[in-house]
Amino acid sequence: MCATKPSPTRAQHTFKRPHRLALATLPPRTFAFCHTFGLTVWIALVEGRGWALILPALLLLLWPAVAFVHATLARNSKRAEFRNLYFDSLLFGAWCGVLDYYLWATLFIGLACFMNNMVVGGPRRMAASVALFASGALGWGVLTGFTFRPYVSIGLDIYQVSGAVIYMLTIARVMYGQNRQIGRSITEIKYQNRVFHALHDLAVVANRAPDINTLLNDSLKHLHTDFPEYGFAIFLQERQRPEVTRYAAVAGLRLSLEEERRLSSRLATLHEQDAGTIKLNERTHGEQLYATSMAGRLSLYEGWLVVRAPRLDEALEGVLTLLVDQLAAATENKLLHLALQKAAERDGLTGLYNRGFFEAALQQSIQGKTHQPGLDFAVLMIDVDGLKEVNDQHGHVVGDQLITTVAERLVMQCRENDILARYGGDEFVILFPSADLSAPQRVATLIRTHLEGQRCVFASPQGEDVAVTLRLSLGSASSSEVPAQTVLTLADHRMYEDKTQRRKNSVLG
Numbered sequence: 001m002c003a004t005k006p007s008p009t010r011a012q013h014t015f016k017r018p019h020r021l022a023l024a025t026l027p028p029r030t031f032a033f034c035h036t037f038g039l040t041v042w043i044a045l046v047e048g049r050g051w052a053l054i055l056p057a058l059l060l061l062l063w064p065a066v067a068f069v070h071a072t073l074a075r076n077s078k079r080a081e082f083r084n085l086y087f088d089s090l091l092f093g094a095w096c097g098v099l100d101y102y103l104w105a106t107l108f109i110g111l112a113c114f115m116n117n118m119v120v121g122g123p124r125r126m127a128a129s130v131a132l133f134a135s136g137a138l139g140w141g142v143l144t145g146f147t148f149r150p151y152v153s154i155g156l157d158i159y160q161v162s163g164a165v166i167y168m169l170t171i172a173r174v175m176y177g178q179n180r181q182i183g184r185s186i187t188e189i190k191y192q193n194r195v196f197h198a199l200h201d202l203a204v205v206a207n208r209a210p211d212i213n214t215l216l217n218d219s220l221k222h223l224h225t226d227f228p229e230y231g232f233a234i235f236l237q238e239r240q241r242p243e244v245t246r247y248a249a250v251a252g253l254r255l256s257l258e259e260e261r262r263l264s265s266r267l268a269t270l271h272e273q274d275a276g277t278i279k280l281n282e283r284t285h286g287e288q289l290y291a292t293s294m295a296g297r298l299s300l301y302e303g304w305l306v307v308r309a310p311r312l313d314e315a316l317e318g319v320l321t322l323l324v325d326q327l328a329a330a331t332e333n334k335l336l337h338l339a340l341q342k343a344a345e346r347d348g349l350t351g352l353y354n355r356g357f358f359e360a361a362l363q364q365s366i367q368g369k370t371h372q373p374g375l376d377f378a379v380l381m382i383d384v385d386g387l388k389e390v391n392d393q394h395g396h397v398v399g400d401q402l403i404t405t406v407a408e409r410l411v412m413q414c415r416e417n418d419i420l421a422r423y424g425g426d427e428f429v430i431l432f433p434s435a436d437l438s439a440p441q442r443v444a445t446l447i448r449t450h451l452e453g454q455r456c457v458f459a460s461p462q463g464e465d466v467a468v469t470l471r472l473s474l475g476s477a478s479s480s481e482v483p484a485q486t487v488l489t490l491a492d493h494r495m496y497e498d499k500t501q502r503r504k505n506s507v508l509g
């Protein structure tokens with residue numbers, strides 16, 4: 001089925017607001033034509049021309065209303081008003097002919113027509129207006145025969161000059177109103193531009209931030225740069241574990257730690273369902289604080305955007321809603337992204353990097369060595385001996401505790417740049433991205449000194465204490481010894497040899 005766009009009904013079409021130009025010209029046009037009607041009546045009475053002049057002059061009273069209705073009903077109201085201004089010139093030109101080219105009327109009315117067209121349409125429209133005025137004036141003379149009477153009386157001169165002055169002042173008032181409106185529009189556009197910039201900045205920050213703290217801090221810093229007259233703070237906490245996971249960021253708000261704590265606990269007492277922006281009792285540096293809830297925008301978190309502002313108006317409230325939406329979306333995306341990244345890179349039991357992450361890092365090191373042969377890397381493989389035995393004797397829960405304990409203690413022996421991963425069930429591996437064999441040998445010595453032979457006590461599911469002695473087989477290799485691709489294989493081989501040797505020793509022992 002084909003749906004057609006409904007055309008505007010007749011009522012919609014008829015009552016639409018005319019263009020502001022048509023509204024602005026209505027009062028001066030009405031004044032000018034009424035004044036010219038008065039002038040005509042005066043001349044008719046002075047010269048005894050009676051109704052023969054007054055009756056056609058009634059058309060002058062009608063024209064402003066006709067012009068306004070024309071601009072209101074026209075599809076393009078602005079263009080219709082331009083046509084009205086042209087018609088003003090033609091009509092006034094002809095009427096100056098009717099009044100036998102009375103000097104002040106011809107001069108002032110002509111000037112007023114030219115000026116109006118110049119103001120709204122520039123020199124080209126003014127030239128057209130001059131042509132139309134002249135055609136009207138000359139056309140009337142050609143049709144009825146030229147009669148010149150440039151002067152009537154001093155009284156009429158005074159009437160005409162004062163009319164011209166009032167008309168000019170009316171036009172000046174209209175222009176002043178238009179200028180003010182333009183000024184307001186510019187201010188509004190500038191404000192909207194700032195809002196657009198702020199939203200854009202928030203999107204860029206959200207993309208770049210590596211973690212949630214950076215995201216919140218950088219977002220507020222950008223917001224404060226875009227809106228220096230306001231101060232911002234954000235408070236986030238996990239719904240399920242509000243005491244454990246909390247985030248706070250502040251920009252342009254000088255809060256002491258105590259004030260920040262008070263504000264955060266005050267927000268915790270507010271109902272999250274409170275829609276819109278709430279005025280808080282707290283003030284800072286004489287300015288009011290307002291809080292906008294992120295309720296309904298975050299799934300796992302609840303949060304507030306706090307703003308310091310001299311006053312809350314409709315515009316600020318609208319902007320706050322936009323910013324809160326954008327911040328909430330960015331926060332939610334970042335949290336999901338971080339959770340996904342963690343799930344993809346980390347081992348579920350120990351929280352260490354998983355095998356996939358380690359292999360990607362190893363490939364990078366191999367490529368690094370290819371491009372820069374002087375840049376070595378090394379690997380240390382670690383195998384927990386006897387895990388199967390622990391599982392079989394005490395159950396998998398104890399086996400899991402053994403694995404996590406080894407993981408925790410290995411973390412303590414690693415430096416920041418070392419990449420420690422769980423490689424398999426009971427196997428761990430450490431990659432030293434820019435080091436030779438001395439790095440794994442150093443860690444191996446630490447492991448032998450601090451971990452090997454330690455007794456760990458675990459709780460079995462039955463509630464018994466189970467003592468397990470840590471025993472680890474180790475094997476290390478470096479790209480300074482063998483081709484980069486075979487470093488891991490060599491480390492694995494050495495670890496196997498170590499295991500075999502230790503078994504032999506234990507049998508002999």
Ligand SMILES: Nc1nc2c(ncn2[C@@H]2O[C@H](COP(=O)(O)OP(=O)(O)OP(=O)(O)O)[C@@H](O)[C@H]2O)c(=O)[nH]1
Pocket residue numbers: 349383384385386387388389391395396397398399400403424425426499
């Ligand atoms: N509890 C627990 N056991 C695991 C996990 N992953 C693998 N295993 C067990 O670890 C054991 C590994 O067996 P083996 O490779 O023979 O390890 P081992 O008993 O330490 O023997 P060696 O490594 O040869 O000294 C198997 O019984 C697996 O079921 C895990 O996540 N938790």
